[in-house]
Amino acid sequence: MEKLHFNFPASKPIDHPVHIGVVASGDLEVIMRPTTADEAQLSIVTGSDGFKAVWQNVLKRYFDRYPLLAEFEINDFGATPGVVNLRLTQAMEALNDEQ
Secondary structure, X not given: OEEXXXXXXXXXXXXXXXXXXXXXXXXXXXXXXXXXXXXEEEEEEEOOOOOHHHHHHHHHHHHHHOOEEOEXXXXXXXXXXXXXXXXXXXXXXXXXXXX
């Protein structure tokens, strides 16, 4: 298990928590919580060691497009970059659906 931490500039605060996905083979869960921090904070636990650069690239593309200001908890069990982006986008859409 590898634990990764990232911070990204963000400007769109969220007002309620969101939970998307499950921790299962080839999948991951995303939990987003409101924060008082001045940037997005991500804590990732992954079963796939050695992919920090891949995570950095996927997350940078996401935050360049969706600068959500939140505390993110991501629990990964071998998800591909495409699935990571899908779950993050689903979490963002869930924020909009619950408003």
